[in-house]
Amino acid sequence: MHSVRLPADETQRLDALRRYDVLDTPPEESFDRLVRLVTRLVDTTAAAIGFTDADRHWLKARIGIAQQEFPRDISFCAHTIIEDRPLVVADAQADQRFSTNPLVCGEAGVRFYAGVPIRTHDGFNIGVLCALDTRADRGPLTNEQLASLRELAALVADELELRRTVKRLGCELARRAEAETARALSEQRLQDFLDTATDWLWETDEQHRFVFETSSGTERWGLPPALGRTRMERSGGDPNDPKWRAHLADLEARRPFRGFRFSTRAADGCLVYMSVSGKPVFDADGTFRGYRGTGQDVTARIEVESALRDMNARLSLLYTSGVMGVVTCEGDRMVEANDEFLRIIGYSRADVAAGIRWSSLRPDDQTGRDAEVLAEMRATGRSRLYETECLTKAGGRVPVSISAVSVDRAQRLWMALVQDISERKAAEAQIRDLAFRDTLTGLLNRRAFNEELGRRLASSDAREAIGALLFIDLDHFKDVNDAIGHDAGDALLQEIARRLQHGVRRHDLVARLGGDEFAVVLSDIGCADDAAVKASRLLESCRQPVRHAGHMIHTSASIGVTMFPRDGMEPAQLLKNADVALYRSKSSGRRTVSFFNAAMMAETVARMELIAELRKAIEDQQFRLAYQPIIDLSGRRRLAGFEALVRWQHPVRGVLGPGDFLDVATSAGLDGELCAFTIKVAARQMRAWLDQGFDPGHVAINLSATELRDSSVPARVVAALAENRLLPRHLEIEITENVVISQDSKIEANLEALHHLGVRIALDDFGTGYSSLAHLKRFPVDVLKIDQSFVRDMETDPEDAVIARTIVRLAHSLDLKVVAEGIETEGQLARLRRMGCDHGQGYLIAKPALAEPATAWLAARQRRGPNVA
Known part of the structure; x- marks a missing residue:
């Protein structure tokens, strides 16, 4: 087993992983849904979404895998995160990197692996979306499957980034609410001081030197002593500063002043922001004696104001970014919305001014869900992120993700962050379609065919109608691939698929089961003779030559037919019957149509018995060699060999x-x-x-x-x-x-x-x-x-x-x-x-x-x- 090297950016990669706070979190449906899609997409028994920590690979979502985490040094995914491209191991036992890996040679028995790195938006491979299988005989992944796996890995990264963004925004909103609360408390405290006794009382002489101050300044704030010094000397102010020049002008003119702010350093070296107010003091004869006033420590207020300015700047950036829709409501009435939210719902600012109800944007089938979310917001101050739909002005429905935060409960003011997820939903729909469609021909694949056949057979009308299942296999298809090329083989399969679809009715079922095997379900036919006629026409259409890239491809097909309900009503049994009938067609010289009967099943059993006899014959050495002479055709007919x-x-x-x-x-x-x-x-x-x-x-x-x-x-x-x-x-x-x-x-x-x-x-x-x-x-x-x-x-x-x-x-x-x-x-x-x-x-x-x-x-x-x- 080859040990895997660490990525060059391992330290930064681990920091990036921990920023998403996903390790050791409980399962979530959004991730579980993706791994189920992976197993359907690539037809494997197991799939996972995992994240590679310093010494382990931990699985956030998994299917077909018992363990939650694995040591990093045996994890396939530790190899995948090294590169930016998918890692596909067709047969782990034949791959020197993994042949001795405990996951390969141990009980797990992994034979096939395909993994795509989960790459963060800032360029770090923090995890892997992977598919695994214990089968060694499965075919390789197609380019379409690999592309779909990349898309799914990108969806995981987007989901993580969205969760992180929403969490960060929630924290910022919470901090803003806390800052608002702190500011209110600070202002109330200052007002209480003013209403009762000021924090700091002071008096200066006619030279503006302090002659009196309460102990609050020195004891509570750790300010340097003020007696005998001017305000500028105490604070170290700059007389050229416009703020100080204006203050000195007020003092020179003997004018009262209020709320003059300046900073000074406390004994511990920290800046303390002061706000002072004062008025001049005159004797009875009008002689100026100095100033008397109060002072307050406004450090907290300035810090809150600074934090609020920063928060407002961030919210403004979010509001105008065009990435996230932001809407503010008072109760059920919209009071403000940014351009992105208006784009989503198709309304204008004039419509908002005229009055739009939040409930008018919500589908009727979401009423119960909305009530739960709003109740959660009222109880906790915020709601979880959830996916829903918004109604547009034109009457359409747009898929969105929403989270809500309460801004002011007294005024019933709340804010919602709304993101348009139409593209993601379209991609998921495309992936679902890929999971049920054959990518080469566009026909139903084997899984979708089995499910649809099961639904039709289980319907109430199925047992009262006659139907037929046709199993179609092209004769010598491998020779076309080998002699002309796989592109010719693909073109032939596409043309045969088109002919089969054209040759049946709209409500009949056509699928490609894999390779050169097709299946057709003829529903509601008159009798077996009708099925025979239809099968013969399809057989004839398959015999028509196909031109591709200058080649004329001559092909033919063999067809096995089973009737329902006569031969059974279970999909698996009918497919087995049709396969047995197809084997009869091929063993009879191909290019024929054979109908299933009980005798064929006996022949199949006999064939299996023959295989068992062959195995025993090899063990018992029952085989012999016969020798036929080969002679020289010259006159002497000399023996050349056998x-x-x-x-x-x-x-x-x-x-x-x-x-x-x-x-x-x-x-x-x-x-x-x-x-x-x-x-x-x-x-x-x-x-x-x-x-x-x-x-x-x-x-x-x-x-x-x-x-x-x-x-x-x-x-x-x-x-x-x-x-x-x-x-x-x-x-x-x-x-x-x-x-x-x-x-x-x-x-x-x-x-x-x-x-x-x-x-x-x-x-x-x-x-x-x-x-x-x-x-x-x-x-x-x-x-x-x-x-x-x-x-x-x-x-x-x-x-x-x-x-x-x-x-x-x-x-x-x-x-x-x-x-x-x-x-x-x-x-x-x-x-x-x-x-x-x-x-x-x-x-x-x-x-x-x-x-x-x-x-x-x-x-x-x-x-x-x-x-x-």
Whole structure:
């Protein structure tokens, strides 16, 4: 397990996380709703919204995950926050960063992970929105799914920012209310002092030096002594200050003054703001004797005024920012609103002046909710943030989020902060649509189809009407992707979806279940014959070629049909029935429509039993190899080698050819074990023939695409050669055209490795698929094998003869050998020899035989000479 590095901005990132105050908070529906959307969007069993702290990853919302938090050093999300792009781990067991992670190899068994950083507005990745799954065989995420995950992560960040903004505004409003209260108390205190006794009484002489003061100044405020000093000397005032110049002018003119403010430093160094008032004192004869007056400490008042100015500036900025709607109401009557709120509701300032009721902006279905919010505001002074709708002047409805704060309960004055969330709601609606729609074709996806089918079957009319479920699968769709490209495959799926929609009625149901599988529900039809007619028309529409980027794509489909209520009324059962019928269509040669019946289910059961028998046959070593000779088509008919063909020595049914079990084995994932068996036994038989003095040439074995994707194949071939003391020329690997056109990098690498060892590569059944010269140039092919379908009719069908001749010339021009399969007559052999075909095999030469008869054939041939086939 790779330890994850810390982000470069880890300290600032942690500070940003804590500013949102989200850690260790209880679950909230707004976050839970998002994780549910994630599981539906990407079809996973688990999803979470989590935040990465210093040593843990804590989950705010989760689904399908038992734990609330995980150590940071094992969390996938700790890797995700390092980058600004999504982190997708297709298979954690195959990823060296996570293969030994306890979450992967432990009980949790995480195999798939997709995470998107939750990035704050100031640029810090504080958490992750992620989806997890224990399945290893799920497909990759589409670009649309990744884009939707990014949008959801942005919604989480927006939600956090909104919560933080609302909380900050609430605190600011609370501080303003507290400041207002403090100011009122301060003013009341000052008034009480004035009404009873002043805080500080003072008197100066004719030189304006203090001759008397109460002890309040020095004892209560810690001011320096005043006796014998002027006010300016005591405060350290600047005579050039206009404020002081005006005050000195009043003193010089012997005028009374009131509320002169100045500051002085207390003994502790803090500034104390004073407000003094005084009047001149004269003797009876009019001689000026000085001033007498009072003084108050107004430090608190000045601080409150400063705080109020700052608060008013912030509120003014919010009011004019255009980001948040702000409305002030007195009871139910609007008294003020900013431009953003007027934009939301579509009214003008003249409308506000004329009188607008808050209740007139509220939908009828929100009356009960409004009463609860207003009651909460009256009780606590503020309401929680909630989502609702506002009615506009034009009669529309706008989704908004609202929080309310009481400003003055006595006057029933309150303020609401209103934010337009239309864009967010539209994005959520789009995400919901993505969760129920196939992004490529626009049809319903599997989940939405199952739910809609269930609703229709549960309706009151369903059991009294006849309906049909059609399961449609395109034939050889993978060949289109491999031969022409995935863009062509996508275009074909889109066109088939359009044809299916066009071919049914408006109330019928059409869905893409995944890959090249579609489903159609025909509701309220007359009988099964009507379903057959409709299915045949859809089948014919699918057979029409599709043109894309200069290519003419020829395709076809197979359809399985089940009827309801005849075959059942449960969605899962009907889909299973239709799938069974579809399998019958495909096994019958494709391009057909098959209706479900009970016998088909028995066949499906038999198929499952066959798979179980195959597994036991592998364990009990019931498989054998049959060997068919390949000869040189020159005059001497020299033996070139054998092709090894697998046979099943069934304990009851006798010897079975690959046609009886190979398709089932491949679909069950057992073909890899059969290939391994073929390599081992064929190499051992070649060694046995060499030890008996025979010259068997080479032995050709068939390897499937599954086996060729295994990176250990070259090593196993080398081990088989070494164990049996064989040279690489003794072995030949046969592959089909489908393997060549798959464009799989693992297959190419393994074939290159085998070819580099000296093992020859033969391309089997050439001419029947989509392979081209480009494929032949890219793969290390030594031999082309002409498919027996061209050999069989070459004496009667000139086109087959031309194809065979063309393949021979093409191979020789590329310096490749050619083997013709299925030679059954001397005429075929003679024609192939004249064409220059190098080698041949078929019943004319010898039928496939098990090891003992094949050895006897070798011995007889050696005794009679090579010209005897």
